[in-house]
Amino acid sequence: MTSEAASIGLTHGGSEDTGLGHRGPESKSIVVPYGFWLFVLSDMVLFSALFATYATLTHATDGGPTALELFSRKLVAVETIALLMSSFVCGLAIITAKRSNMLWTQVWLLLTGLLGAVFLFIELYEFGSMIAEGAGPQRSAFLSAFFTLVGCHGAHVTAGLLWLGTMMAQIWAKGFKQHILRRLLCFSIFWHALDIIWVAIFTIVYLIGTLP
Amino acid sequence: MTEDETDLIDVAPGAPHNNIMSEVVAYVIGLALALILTGIAFWVASTSALWGPGIATGLVVLAIAQMGVHLVFFLHITSGPDNTNNVLALAFGVLIVFLVMVGTIWIMSHMNANMMAGPEITNLQMQH
Numbered sequence: 001m002t003s004e005a006a007s008i009g010l011t012h013g014g015s016e017d018t019g020l021g022h023r024g025p026e027s028k029s030i031v032v033p034y035g036f037w038l039f040v041l042s043d044m045v046l047f048s049a050l051f052a053t054y055a056t057l058t059h060a061t062d063g064g065p066t067a068l069e070l071f072s073r074k075l076v077a078v079e080t081i082a083l084l085m086s087s088f089v090c091g092l093a094i095i096t097a098k099r100s101n102m103l104w105t106q107v108w109l110l111l112t113g114l115l116g117a118v119f120l121f122i123e124l125y126e127f128g129s130m131i132a133e134g135a136g137p138q139r140s141a142f143l144s145a146f147f148t149l150v151g152c153h154g155a156h157v158t159a160g161l162l163w164l165g166t167m168m169a170q171i172w173a174k175g176f177k178q179h180i181l182r183r184l185l186c187f188s189i190f191w192h193a194l195d196i197i198w199v200a201i202f203t204i205v206y207l208i209g210t211l212p
Numbered sequence: 213m214t215e216d217e218t219d220l221i222d223v224a225p226g227a228p229h230n231n232i233m234s235e236v237v238a239y240v241i242g243l244a245l246a247l248i249l250t251g252i253a254f255w256v257a258s259t260s261a262l263w264g265p266g267i268a269t270g271l272v273v274l275a276i277a278q279m280g281v282h283l284v285f286f287l288h289i290t291s292g293p294d295n296t297n298n299v300l301a302l303a304f305g306v307l308i309v310f311l312v313m314v315g316t317i318w319i320m321s322h323m324n325a326n327m328m329a330g331p332e333i334t335n336l337q338m339q340h
Contacts, residue, residue, distance in 0.1 A: 026222055033224030037298060041305030048309040052316035077254055084246055091239040091286055095232065189226040192286040196279050203275035207257040208268045 029182060036186040040193040043156075047197050050152055051204060054145040058209065062140035067209035070135055072126075076206040079122045080198065083157075086115035087195040094188050100176040106168060112191070113164045116157055123154050146205065153201060156194050163187055225298045226287050242285025249278040 025031065058067065093108035127147070130136065137147035167187055170180050253274045256267060283289045289298055 030222050030224050033226060034222075034297060034301075037225040038301055041301055044305055045308045045312065048312040049316075052313045055313070055317050056320040073254065073258065077250075080250055081247075084243070084250065087282070087286060088239055088243045091242075092236070094226070095235045095239075099232070185224060185226055189287065192226065192282060195286070196282045199275050199278045199282070203253060203271050207253060207271050211257060211264075211267060 029178065032182045033185050033189060036189055040189055043193065044197065047149075047152070047200070050145075050149040051200065054149045054205065057141040057145040060141035062142075064140040064143065065133070065135045067142070067146075067205070068212070070130060071206050071210050073206065073210065075122055075126060076202055079119050080202050082115045082118040082122070083195050083198050086112050086119065087192050089115065090188050090191045094185065097171070097176060097181060097184055102171070102176075105171060105176075109164060109168050109171075113161055113168075116161050116164070116191075120154060120157050120161070123150070123157075127151070127154075150201060150205065153194065153197055156190075156197075160187070160191055160194060163190070222297060223288070223294045225289060238285050238288070242281055245281045245285070246278055249274055249281065253278075 026034075089108050090112040093105055093112060096104040096108060127150075130143075135143055137144045164187060167180075167184050171184070174180050253271055256262060256270055256274065262270070283302070289295060289302060291299070
C-alpha cells in the first residue's frame, strides 16, 4: 500500500496529523471498505422495505396456509447455526489472511463456503417443499411477500458464495496483495451483514410469525 | 495490514485488531454471545412459561441485541475516535431503516383500522 499510496500522493503526514482532514484523503485500505460499508447499509435499507411489506401482508393469506402451518422451527434453527458459524469462520479467515497464511486462509474460506452452502441448501429445500404443497409465491399476498423477502436474502447468500469462490481463486493465484486483501475485507463485511439481516428474518418471519 | 496501519486515524469496518489473541478472542466472545441470544430467542418463542402478549416484544429486543453483538464483535464497530465515520454511517442507516419499517407498519395498520366500512372489500389485512 505504501508505494501505491505514495505514487498517487496519498502518504500520511505522520505526527502532525490532526485527524481533521488536513492531511488529504484517507488511504485506499480505509476508503474502499468504507464505501463498501455504505453499500451494505443501503442494502439494509432495501431489506427494511421488504420487511415492511412482509409485516403489512403477513395476515393477507387469502384463505391459504398461514405462517404457523408452514414453517418448521427446527429447520430454521439449523439454518441459523450454519450461517452464524459461517460468519464466525469468515472472521477467522480474515485473521489468517492478514498474516499471509495461505493454507489456513483457504481452509477457513472453504469452511465459510460450505456452511453457507448448507444454509442455502436448507432454504432451497424449504422453498421446494412449500411450492410442492401448493404454497408457492402466487398463492397469497403473504406468500409473495415471504418469498420476496427470504428469497432476496437467499440471492444475496448465493452471490456471496460466488464472490467467495472468486476470492479463494484470487488469493491462490495472486497471493496476499493489498488489493486482494481489500476485496477479502469487503467480502467479510458483506457476509457479516447477511448474518445480521438473517437475525431479523428468523426473528420476525419464523419466530414471531409462528407464535400461537 | 501494513506497518502504516497502526498509525491510521480511521479504521475500516470489519478490519480486525493487531494482536492475534485479542482478535480471535473477540470473535469467540461474539460467537458465544450470538449463540446464547439465538438460543434464548428460540426458547422464548416455544415456551409457555412466559406472559404471551410480551413474547413478540421480547423477541425483537433479543434480535436487536444480537445485531449489536454482530456489529461490535464481527464488524468491529466501536465507539472509539477511529470509528466515527463508520458509526455515523451506521446511525444514518438505522434511522432510514427505522423510518421505513415503523412508518409503514404504523400507517398501514391505521389505514386498516379506518377501512372497516366494507371489510370484505377494503380491509387489506383480512383480504380473502
